[in-house]
Each structure stands twice: as structure tokens, then as C-alpha cells.
Amino acid sequence: EVQILESGGGLVQPGGSLRLSCVASGFSFSSYWMHWVRQAPGKGLVWVSRIKNDGRVTTYADAVRGRFTVSRDNAKNSLYLQMNSLRAEDTAVYYCGAGDTWTDYWGQGTLVTVSS
Amino acid sequence: EIVMTQSPATLSVSPGERATLSCRASQSISNNVAWYQQKPGQAPRLLIYGASTRAAGIPARFSGSGSGTEFTLTITSLQSDDFTLFYCQQYSIWPWTFGQGTKVEI
Numbered sequence: 001e002v003q004i005l006e007s008g009g010g011l012v013q014p015g016g017s018l019r020l021s022c023v024a025s026g027f028s029f030s031s032y033w034m035h036w037v038r039q040a041p042g043k044g045l046v047w048v049s050r051i052k053n054d055g056r057v058t059t060y061a062d063a064v065r066g067r068f069t070v071s072r073d074n075a076k077n078s079l080y081l082q083m084n085s086l087r088a089e090d091t092a093v094y095y096c097g098a099g100d101t102w103t104d105y106w107g108q109g110t111l112v113t114v115s116s
Numbered sequence: 117e118i119v120m121t122q123s124p125a126t127l128s129v130s131p132g133e134r135a136t137l138s139c140r141a142s143q144s145i146s147n148n149v150a151w152y153q154q155k156p157g158q159a160p161r162l163l164i165y166g167a168s169t170r171a172a173g174i175p176a177r178f179s180g181s182g183s184g185t186e187f188t189l190t191i192t193s194l195q196s197d198d199f200t201l202f203y204c205q206q207y208s209i210w211p212w213t214f215g216q217g218t219k220v221e222i
Binding site for chain 2 (some may be wrong): 045046047050059061062086095099101102103104106107108109
């Protein structure tokens with residue numbers, strides 16, 4: 001059974017940092033591109049970042065480029081998102097997903113709230 | 117970036133009827149479209165990829181069609197479990213982008 005579990009969300013002040021983690025099981029993690037997708041309260045889905053299966057290629061949405069860093073550890077079946085200089089508009093549920101183009105598997109998400 | 121426009125925003129149908137959801141891309145994206153279902157408080161679930169290929173375990177009442185800029189998700193014989201949100205997504209050009217969603221309601 002495929003399982004993806006995100007963690008690390010919480011309440012942070014504007015300008016602060018958080019590190020999200022995602023642990024996967026039930027599929028060949030090291031074979032998949034991995035993604036972070038976010039959803040602001042009551043809003044739609046927005047791609048944040050992706051990382052190639054070997055970790056050598058990363059891409060970011062314009063809204064987070066220079067502030068967020070995606071990484072992975074295939075030995076631990078884990079994906080990470082380091083988020084710095086957080087803004088109120090980064091408030092969202094952050095989902096971890098697996099898939100080279102479409103997303104085959106999704107985690108349940110972790111809520112990040114940026115507020116003073 | 118490519119803008120995906122879904123219509124209608126809300127679709128009112130009755131159980132057992134057919135629902136037709138549309139998605140238009142701002143430029144041609146071949147058949148690089150996926151459809152997802154999202155229930156309240158849950159993660160999205162992949163329904164369709166390649167515009168028309170059902171994902172594993174997806175019932176045959178879900179079907180997708182289209183290419184270029186116009187895409188359709190059809191749900192035949194709607195069941196109570198189908199009254200929720202649906203999103204289209206393009207994966208032709210990064211950044212991947214989603215439509216704003218169509219809510220299917222009774």
C-alpha cells in the first residue's frame with residue numbers, strides 16, 4: 001500500500017522559516033520525480049517545486065524561487081522543503097506528491113500558517 | 117505560464133445522471149492533461165492522465181477526452197461519492213498548472 005506522510009507544518013511568524021518533510025513507502029521512491037503542491041484555504045492547487053528522482057534537477061514556481069529549497073534523501077525515502085522568508089501568502093496546506101508529470105500518489109498534507 | 121480554465125465553476129446534477137466538465141488551456145498542450153478528484157479535507161486523487169487514460173482503480177464511469185486546448189471529463193451515472201471537486205492539470209510546460217476547479221453538486 002502506498003503511503004506518503006508529510007510533517008513539519010505549523011504556525012510561524014512572517015519572515016520565519018520552516019522545514020517540511022515527507023516520508024514515502026509502498027512504491028519505488030527513488031524512481032519518481034517528487035513534488036510539493038500547496039493549497040491556500042478555500043483555494044485551488046498550486047505547484048510549488050519539483051525534484052528529479054536522482055536529486056540533480058530542481059525547479060520552482062516564481063512565487064517561491066529564492067526562498068524555498070527542495071531536497072530528497074532516497075536512502076530514507078524522504079523529501080524535504082526548506083522554506084525561508086515566509087510570507088502571509090505562503091499560508092496553505094502543503095502536499096507531497098510522486099509522479100514524473102501527473103501526480104500518481106499524494107500525501108494528506110501539512111498545514112503551514114504564516115501569521116503574527 | 118499556461119492558464120487552465122475550467123467550466124462551469126459549479127455543476128448541478130442529479131444522482132444517476134451524466135456530468136460533463138470542461139477544461140481549456142491557454143495554448144496547445146497536446147494531450148498532456150490530468151484530472152483529479154478532491155473530497156473535502158482530503159488530498160487530490162488521480163483520475164485520468166494523458167487526457168483519456170484512467171488511472172489504476174478508477175471506475176469506468178469516469179472518462180476523459182480532448183487534445184490541443186479543449187478537454188472534457190465525463191462522469192456517467194453519478195454516484196453520491198462523486199459530488200465533490202474536480203481539477204484539471206497540464207504537464208506540458210513547467211510550471212505545471214491546475215484549473216480553478218469544478219464543483220459537482222446535487
